[in-house]
Amino acid sequence: MPVEFSTPQILLVLGVYFVVMLALSAWARDRTDAESFIVSDRDVAFGQATASMGATWIWAASMYAAATAAFTYGVSGAFHYAFWGGLALLFVWKYGQRVRQLVPYGHTLPEFIRVRHGRLSQSVIGLENYVNSQYSLILNFTAGATLVALFSPLSYEWALVILAVTVVSYSALSGIQASIATDVVQVGAMVIVAVVAVPAIVFSAGGPTALAEGLSALGGEEASLFSLQAFLGQGAPMMALILAYAFANPTVWQRIWTVRERQLGKIYITSGVLYMALVFSVGSLGLVALLTGVQPVDGDLNTIVPAVAATYLPTGVALAFLVLVIAAITSTSDSDLAALSSIAMTDIWKGYISRDASDRGLKLAGRLTMVVVAGIAVFVATFRIDILTLILIYGMIRAASVFPIAASIVWDRVSNAGFAAGIIAGIVAGLATRAWSTPVAEGALAGTSTLSRTLVLGAVFIVVSSIGAGTMAGCLAYPFLRIRMALGIGIAVSVAVFAVQVAALPGLLTYNSILSTLTALGVGMLVSTGVSLAGGARFDWNELERRVRPVGAGGVA
Amino acid sequence: MTGTMFMLVYFLIGPVIAAALAVLIARAVVREWQGR
Numbered sequence: 001m002p003v004e005f006s007t008p009q010i011l012l013v014l015g016v017y018f019v020v021m022l023a024l025s026a027w028a029r030d031r032t033d034a035e036s037f038i039v040s041d042r043d044v045a046f047g048q049a050t051a052s053m054g055a056t057w058i059w060a061a062s063m064y065a066a067a068t069a070a071f072t073y074g075v076s077g078a079f080h081y082a083f084w085g086g087l088a089l090l091f092v093w094k095y096g097q098r099v100r101q102l103v104p105y106g107h108t109l110p111e112f113i114r115v116r117h118g119r120l121s122q123s124v125i126g127l128e129n130y131v132n133s134q135y136s137l138i139l140n141f142t143a144g145a146t147l148v149a150l151f152s153p154l155s156y157e158w159a160l161v162i163l164a165v166t167v168v169s170y171s172a173l174s175g176i177q178a179s180i181a182t183d184v185v186q187v188g189a190m191v192i193v194a195v196v197a198v199p200a201i202v203f204s205a206g207g208p209t210a211l212a213e214g215l216s217a218l219g220g221e222e223a224s225l226f227s228l229q230a231f232l233g234q235g236a237p238m239m240a241l242i243l244a245y246a247f248a249n250p251t252v253w254q255r256i257w258t259v260r261e262r263q264l265g266k267i268y269i270t271s272g273v274l275y276m277a278l279v280f281s282v283g284s285l286g287l288v289a290l291l292t293g294v295q296p297v298d299g300d301l302n303t304i305v306p307a308v309a310a311t312y313l314p315t316g317v318a319l320a321f322l323v324l325v326i327a328a329i330t331s332t333s334d335s336d337l338a339a340l341s342s343i344a345m346t347d348i349w350k351g352y353i354s355r356d357a358s359d360r361g362l363k364l365a366g367r368l369t370m371v372v373v374a375g376i377a378v379f380v381a382t383f384r385i386d387i388l389t390l391i392l393i394y395g396m397i398r399a400a401s402v403f404p405i406a407a408s409i410v411w412d413r414v415s416n417a418g419f420a421a422g423i424i425a426g427i428v429a430g431l432a433t434r435a436w437s438t439p440v441a442e443g444a445l446a447g448t449s450t451l452s453r454t455l456v457l458g459a460v461f462i463v464v465s466s467i468g469a470g471t472m473a474g475c476l477a478y479p480f481l482r483i484r485m486a487l488g489i490g491i492a493v494s495v496a497v498f499a500v501q502v503a504a505l506p507g508l509l510t511y512n513s514i515l516s517t518l519t520a521l522g523v524g525m526l527v528s529t530g531v532s533l534a535g536g537a538r539f540d541w542n543e544l545e546r547r548v549r550p551v552g553a554g555g556v557a
Numbered sequence: 558m559t560g561t562m563f564m565l566v567y568f569l570i571g572p573v574i575a576a577a578l579a580v581l582i583a584r585a586v587v588r589e590w591q592g593r
Binding site: 045046047048050051075082184187188191194195198199202208209211212213215216270273274276277278280281282284287 | 561575578581583587
């Protein structure tokens with residue numbers, strides 16, 4: 001154990017943090033109606049909006065996983081994590097801008113999907129959004145409590161409760177308004193630590209010259225910016241899901257309707273670049289650990305960043321590092337709470353329970369939702385329930401829904417049946433790929449699988465996953481280019497990925513997670529397109545604006 | 558580029574970009590909060 005803070009030290013830090021966040025939330029609460037609880041005044045300007053999106057997008061896993069990637073893969077590890085994660089925000093805003101124009105008074109993605117398609121499709125996307133934020137809450141609470149317990153005498157359970165109570169208290173005060181005001185301070189804390197502490201650690205660890213010597217001693221793939229191993233292990237799975245990360249995340253969508261409309265692009269692009277810079281800065285400490293021999297505490301890779309900080313910084317500054325992690329964790333958690341409460345208020349309370357709900361009733365529903373989902377997160381985190389199966393299915397929903405969501409925003413031919421069928425077929429295909437692709441590849445390698453089985457199943461996986469890669473490329477390109485060019489890019493990427501897969505046979509079939517993700521994407525696109533075109537319907541975009549109004553006393557959905 | 562130079566750029570590029578963006582954002586936030 002490199003350093004342990006005393007109980008008074010840690011309680012003082014957590015206490016001051018709690019009071020500052022609560023005071024900020026109270027100060028930010030300038031409107032008290034239900035609509036403002038969800039989308040503020042729909043005109044949050046560049047500074048606050050960018051800080052908020054940046055702080056929300058950086059969660060515990062960004063810091064840990066980037067550092068772990070650098071520790072595992074060397075110089076290119078942190079780059080892959082930071083770059084592809086940030087790119088999601090740079091690509092999603094065009095879709096967001098289009099949705100905002102279609103439904104200016106919208107609140108959530110499930111609400112948009114309901115008026116675009118119907119209740120079945122709304123439920124699928126609502127579930128996807130819920131699982132995304134519930135999982136994020138569980139992971140963030142677990143990460144925060146683990147760290148506090150590791151570096152202080154405070155128990156894991158107490159740390160968990162303190163974190164949850166802190167976040168729920170200030171979030172429940174004013175919803176998205178609290179989230180944005182606290183995000184500004186939280187991102188400030190992250191910037192100070194990245195800008196001051198990261199260079200301080202680098203120079204304290206011997207400076208660039210000593211680290212360069214360590215790098216040349218390391219050699220091989222770990223010293224290369226273009227490591228194939230890092231690309232396949234870290235970069236490619238993230239690339240395959242760029243748009244899916246943003247589409248599935250309700251915090252991204254809530255801000256689409258919260259920020260100033262004409263600054264939407266500027267806000268999302270700047271926060272994406274801020275994410276890259278901050279996550280890369282902190283992630284690069286994983287390389288410092290690798291080069292100087294700092295080991296994670298108890299072998300837990302999640303402790304690399306604080307372990308490096310505690311090794312090379314005096315106790316006071318190391319304590320500031322803990323605040324950085326807590327800021328990253330709470331800024332994402334308060335946004336998840338705000339986003340889930342907005343779904344509960346708009347899609348469930350207003351949609352199913354009380355169409356004429358009052359402001360008071362809606363806000364009560366939102367606050368109760370925050371308490372319940374935070375309670376579930378603490379429960380799961382306390383008992384360390386294995387949620388792997390849930391996450392596996394969620395990953396497939398996320399991949400399978402990329403094309404149906406993107407197409408529903410820009411293409412009038414996508415129908416309710418096409419939307420739902422595409423997602424369901426994509427999930428099934430993704431799970432099947434996950435179960436069968438490795439045995440097929442291993443069978444082929446060992447010679448135990450029949451040739452026909454290997455050929456048929458292998459060919460299906462390779463063809464459909466290649467189409468999935470092209471689908472993602474086309475969806476990324478479409479908002480920025482003409483449809484023909486986006487189609488051309490999609491087809492070119494499909495052919496290139498197909499060629500690489502055939503050339504590398506059967507190697508890539510064993511990269512189970514990329515292959516199943518891409519298959520879910522490809523099947524989602526093929527089935528959604530097929531079913532929609534067979535139905536022959538065309539959607540009238542003018543329908544949308546009329547059907548979405550503000551919630552609360554002033555709005556009738 | 559020498560190894561030392563590479564390491565210097567590698568470790569400082571993130572903090573430098575973050576600092577530049579932070580200044581941009583902070584100036585905007587101050588203006589927005591003054592207008593409240």
